[in-house]
Amino acid sequence: MTIPRQTSATPRAERGTVTVADRTVRRIVRQAATEALGGAGTAREVSVARRGVREARVRVALELAYPTDLADRSERVRRHVMHRATALSGLDISRADIAIASLYAASPGTVSDTLGSRDASGGHGPPTGSGEAVTDEEVPTDGTTVARGRRPWSGRPLSAAATALVVATAAGALLVRVAPGGLTSSSVLRSVPLTDVRWIGAGAAFAVLGVVLVVLALMPGMRRWLPLVRPDRDTWAAIDRSSVGLLLRDAAISVDGVSRVKVRSGRRRFRVRVFVAYGSTDGARQAAEWSASAALGGIGLGRAGRLSVTSVPDKQWRPPTGEEAAP
Amino acid sequence: MTAARSKVNRCILALVGGAAVLAGGWTALTGLARRGTVSWAPPGHPGEWLRQHEPSTAVTMGLLAAVTAAALWWCLAQLRTTGPSTLGLPGAGTRVSRRSLARAIAADLATVPGVDTARVVLRGTTADLRATVGLRLATHAEPAEVIRLVTQGPLCRARTATGVRLGTDLRLTTPSHRARRAR
Numbered sequence: 001m002t003i004p005r006q007t008s009a010t011p012r013a014e015r016g017t018v019t020v021a022d023r024t025v026r027r028i029v030r031q032a033a034t035e036a037l038g039g040a041g042t043a044r045e046v047s048v049a050r051r052g053v054r055e056a057r058v059r060v061a062l063e064l065a066y067p068t069d070l071a072d073r074s075e076r077v078r079r080h081v082m083h084r085a086t087a088l089s090g091l092d093i094s095r096a097d098i099a100i101a102s103l104y105a106a107s108p109g110t111v112s113d114t115l116g117s118r119d120a121s122g123g124h125g126p127p128t129g130s131g132e133a134v135t136d137e138e139v140p141t142d143g144t145t146v147a148r149g150r151r152p153w154s155g156r157p158l159s160a161a162a163t164a165l166v167v168a169t170a171a172g173a174l175l176v177r178v179a180p181g182g183l184t185s186s187s188v189l190r191s192v193p194l195t196d197v198r199w200i201g202a203g204a205a206f207a208v209l210g211v212v213l214v215v216l217a218l219m220p221g222m223r224r225w226l227p228l229v230r231p232d233r234d235t236w237a238a239i240d241r242s243s244v245g246l247l248l249r250d251a252a253i254s255v256d257g258v259s260r261v262k263v264r265s266g267r268r269r270f271r272v273r274v275f276v277a278y279g280s281t282d283g284a285r286q287a288a289e290w291s292a293s294a295a296l297g298g299i300g301l302g303r304a305g306r307l308s309v310t311s312v313p314d315k316q317w318r319p320p321t322g323e324e325a326a327p
Numbered sequence: 328m329t330a331a332r333s334k335v336n337r338c339i340l341a342l343v344g345g346a347a348v349l350a351g352g353w354t355a356l357t358g359l360a361r362r363g364t365v366s367w368a369p370p371g372h373p374g375e376w377l378r379q380h381e382p383s384t385a386v387t388m389g390l391l392a393a394v395t396a397a398a399l400w401w402c403l404a405q406l407r408t409t410g411p412s413t414l415g416l417p418g419a420g421t422r423v424s425r426r427s428l429a430r431a432i433a434a435d436l437a438t439v440p441g442v443d444t445a446r447v448v449l450r451g452t453t454a455d456l457r458a459t460v461g462l463r464l465a466t467h468a469e470p471a472e473v474i475r476l477v478t479q480g481p482l483c484r485a486r487t488a489t490g491v492r493l494g495t496d497l498r499l500t501t502p503s504h505r506a507r508r509a510r
Contacts, residue, residue, distance in 0.1 A: 066431035066432075066434075066435065066488065067431075067435060067484040067485070067487070067488045068488060069487065069488060069490070070416055070421065070423055070488050070489060070490075071416040071417065071418050071421060071489075071490050074416070074421040075418075075421070078421075097420070098420075098421045098422075099413070099421065099422050099423070099424075100421060100422070100423035100424060100427070100428075101424055101427065102424065102427040103423075103427045103428060103430070103431035104431070105431070105434050105435065105438075152496065153333065154333075155329075155332060155333035155336060156333065156336045156337060156340060157336065157405045157408075158405075159336070159340055160336035160339055160340060160401070160402075160405055161401075161402045161405040161406075163339060163340060163343050164339070164398040164399070164401040164402035164405075165398070165399075165402045167343060167394065167398040168394075168395050168398035168399045168402060171391050171394040171395040171398065172391075172395045174391055175388060175391040175392060175395060178384065178387050178388060178391065179388065184381060184384070184387070185377055185381075185382070185387050186374050186375075186377035186378040186381055187374075187378075188374075189372075189373055189374030189377060190372070190374035190375065190378070192354070192374070194354065194357050194358040194361055195358055195361045195362050196358070197358075199354060199358055200354070200355050200358035200359055200362075201355075202351075202354070203350075203351040203352070203353070203354030203355035203356075203358065204351060204355040205351070206347050206350060206351030206354070207347065207348050207350075207351030207352040207355060208351075209344075209347055209351070210343075210344045210345065210346070210347025210348035210349075210350075210351060211344065211348060212344070213340045213341070213343055213344025213347060214340070214341055214344035214345060214348070215344075216337075216340050216344070217337045217338070217340035217341035217344060218337075218341070225498065228470065228471070228474065228497075228499070229471070231474050231475060231478040232478060234486075234492050234493060234494050234495060235478055235482060235494075235495045235497065236494075236495070236496050236497065237474050237496075237497040237498075237499065238496070238497070238498055238499070239470055239498075239499040239500070240498070240499065240500040240501070242503075243464075243499065243500050243501040246501050246503065246504070247470075247501060249506055250466075250467070250506065253506045260506075261506065297471075298469040298470065298471055298472070299469075299470045299471060300470060300471035300474070
């Protein structure tokens with residue numbers, strides 16, 4: 001009646017305001033993110049930061065199916081969220097930060113199409129430098145170094161931490177003694193009773209320790225690991241030495257007539273000793289050698305180790321009888 | 328462990344080791360020479376030399392404090408093995424949780440036939456992301472075949488998914504088990 005006329009007569013700024021609650025924006029954003037993901041993930045947490053009345057920034061934490069092209073999928077979510085949230089809330093969504101908080105295993109059927117999406121979309125160029133890296137590279141033909149595998153080098157974290165701790169303690173102790181009113185650094189050094197046997201012994205021990213440290217610095221370490229043939233340029237592989245021993249043992253024990261096997265796996269040489277319970281020891285040795293070398297081939301060591309197989313009759317060895325030796 | 332830190336660690340070990348050899352060797356040899364056990368003594372005495380060139384107490388204390396602080400910092404730096412908890416993805420501004428990515432790759436690896444369990448640690452930043460993968464093989468798996476499957480499957484997928492080179496160290500072990508004799 002009269003009320004609509006009055007409101008229309010008031011100036012625009014005094015007619016009232018439309019307020020969109022943060023909760024509403026969060027719901028819109030969550031909904032938009034879920035739409036963009038299309039079942040390949042969910043939006044877990046959404047936070048909204050208002051900047052003034054008409055502007056907002058949003059942050060979305062996603063849970064995505066893995067494997068998928070993470071950058072591509074999150075970029076799609078970002079664009080969709082900004083578009084939909086701006087349209088539906090009327091706010092200016094100036095920024096949408098996407099974080100992938102967790103990943104879960106996708107069901108096998110969706111793997112190929114989710115990963116193929118990058119090639120199909122084509123709109124986004126591959127990230128810098130990764131285009132060549134991601135393509136399927138077989139073992140490059142340009143060098144044997146790639147295929148052979150380097151020996152893994154230890155980072156020496158423990159020795160470095162221990163050395164740093166000792167140096168810190170020594171320097172700290174000296175600092176306390178040299179503190180004002182205390183000794184000067186030259187007087188500390190000159191006060192050492194050099195002819196004391198204990199000091200001579202300590203000096204010798206210190207020198208030996210120094211040699212150990214230098215050796216640690218120069219040697220590769222990680223003697224436990226044997227390098228394997230590298231499958232491609234970005235991958236290195238190594239196998240535990242005792243695991244090689246176990247594989248050789250399993251190969252040798254499967255031979256007929258072998259009751260026990262002892263394996264010593266060194267870094268360059270593998271010694272297999274088979275104990276024969278019955279039958280020809282030489283035949284068992286040959287069969288075990290064949291079996292072990294096949295197993296060694298299946299490991300694919302970067303530097304083929306030498307394999308030596310010996311056989312000895314076990315305690316209750318029965319010599320080959322006519323019927324057993326016949327085949 | 329990044330390659331750079333490994334190099335610094337080895338340099339520190341070599342420097343400290345060399346200094347220890349010189350100082351310990353000098354102390355032992357000078358002491359033995361003064362007792363008359365050996366005839367040759369290393370020349371000079373660092374204490375005497377230092378008295379002639381005595382630095383001021385402030386300089387000495389500053390140096391010692393710096394060495395102490397640097398050594399403590401480096402000792403603590405060894406505890407930081409991985410890096411920040413999230414990784415930026417190349418191209419987009421998206422960040423992904425390092426641990427969930429590592430877990431997802433590990434779960435993918437565990438589906439490969441011949442792999443019993445897999446552990447993945449991601450080190451470094453996006454520019455130089457490296458994965459250390461511990462693979463425990465099933466008892467009768469053939470390592471070369473497992474490596475082929477792992478590289479063509481989960482590792483290839485991880486490289487495509489993240490869009491980085493992902494240098495990978497595979498560490499294979501087989502579980503210790505009793506010998507089973509074919510009968």
